Amino acid sequence: MSTAPIYARGVVTVIINGDPVELRCTPRAAAAISKATGGIQNALNSLISIDYAVLLVTFSAASGKTGEAAEQALFDYGITPMARVLYQFTLMLLNGGRTEEERRADAEAAAQGNGEAPATTASEAAAS
Numbered sequence: 001m002s003t004a005p006i007y008a009r010g011v012v013t014v015i016i017n018g019d020p021v022e023l024r025c026t027p028r029a030a031a032a033i034s035k036a037t038g039g040i041q042n043a044l045n046s047l048i049s050i051d052y053a054v055l056l057v058t059f060s061a062a063s064g065k066t067g068e069a070a071e072q073a074l075f076d077y078g079i080t081p082m083a084r085v086l087y088q089f090t091l092m093l094l095n096g097g098r099t100e101e102e103r104r105a106d107a108e109a110a111a112q113g114n115g116e117a118p119a120t121t122a123s124e125a126a127a128s
Helices: 027-037 040-048 052-063 067-077 079-094 100-114 122-127
Strands: 006-008 011-016 019-024
Touching: 011 067, 011 079, 019 052, 019 079, 027 040, 027 052, 027 079, 040 052, 040 079, 052 067, 052 079, 067 079
Parallel strands: none
Antiparallel strands: 006 011, 011 019
16 A cells, blocks of 8 residues: 655655655656656656556656566555656656745745745755
8 A cells, every 4th residue: 555655855755565765856867767758748648648668667767776676666556656656756857856836936936036946955955
């Protein structure tokens, strides 16, 4: 049985068999998904139709898991629930790793004239 995913800037965490699995929004993941599907829009369309091969490619690119480990994790989480998570993940890729709410908040902060979006994690704040 799957649990609700946790969305954070650049990462979606899902719990599979009691273990957290991070789906990371990276340029490498975007490139791999785009290359495998002929474009990110095609990936979105395929995720809507629950195309298993695209689910597996997207999950592998996001999680770093490959082969049987990726297939088993995808199956154990549930194919339909993972399709929904990966759809949201792919939308985050298109927004630079941000949820739609984070993208809007960043745009509002920039519009207020400060030119910088606020850091959303302690590690980001410490790095600046």
